Amino acid sequence: MASDKIWLALFTKTYKEYQVRDLLKGRGTEVYLPEITVQKGDRVKKKPFFPHYLFAHVDPSTGEITDVRWTPGLRYIVRTGNKPVPVPDRVVEEIQHRLGSMGVVRPEDRFKEGDRVRIAHGPFEGLEAVFDRRLSAEGRVRVFLQLINRLVVTELDAADLAALN
Numbered sequence: 001m002a003s004d005k006i007w008l009a010l011f012t013k014t015y016k017e018y019q020v021r022d023l024l025k026g027r028g029t030e031v032y033l034p035e036i037t038v039q040k041g042d043r044v045k046k047k048p049f050f051p052h053y054l055f056a057h058v059d060p061s062t063g064e065i066t067d068v069r070w071t072p073g074l075r076y077i078v079r080t081g082n083k084p085v086p087v088p089d090r091v092v093e094e095i096q097h098r099l100g101s102m103g104v105v106r107p108e109d110r111f112k113e114g115d116r117v118r119i120a121h122g123p124f125e126g127l128e129a130v131f132d133r134r135l136s137a138e139g140r141v142r143v144f145l146q147l148i149n150r151l152v153v154t155e156l157d158a159a160d161l162a163a164l165n
Contacts, residue, residue: 005030006086007055008068009078016073017048023071030057030063034095038105049099055092062083110158117143120162122155128164 012020021033034049046055052075058064065084069077077084111117111131119127129143130152139158144151 004061005057005059006091007057007092008065008084008156010054010068011075011078012052012054013073013075014052017052017054019073020071021054023073024056024068027067029068031055031095032057032092034099036102039104044104045130049050049095055087111141111161111163116164117126117161118164119143119156119160121160122156124156129154130163131161134158 010020017033021031023147024031031054033054035046036049037044038047055064056068058068065077068074079085113131113133114133117129117131119129121126124145127145129145130151134141135155140155141158141161142153142155144159145154146152
């Protein structure tokens with residue numbers, strides 16, 4: 001018999017992703033919390049890849065969605081109107097595949113102050129900039145762009161930058 005289960009995206013309270021995951025797993029619900037391994041100096045730890053979000057694999061024909069909805073630490077199930085939005089299996093599988101092949105992320109090692117970089121994605125794609133500093137552990141950085149004969153400070157995601165050869 002084919003499974004009637006669907007993946008749902010869950011939005012948690014701040015820093016409650018692991019609590020919600022553990023509570024749901026304890027009830028027998030299949031849960032996927034996308035994580036990355038981050039190294040800061042000598043420390044290596046796992047962090048949620050999508051802060052506040054995780055996925056639950058539930059059968060909508062049972063009361064499982066209602067049980068999930070009342071999990072301590074959960075803010076809401078992602079919905080359109082009053083209906084939970086199913087996440088296609090292939091999307092969850094692709095996230096698992098890509099994160100599984102990422103390895104350890106070392107955000108502080110990628111660029112140093114003064115490095116010349118190229119913006120690889122976004123509205124400034126193709127432009128060169130000078131890396132200034134990291135702004136957050138989530139990957140926001142500050143760069144200086146040369147636009148209209150002056151330096152302009154811009155905040156971007158570190159993932160949108162590439163090193164110049």
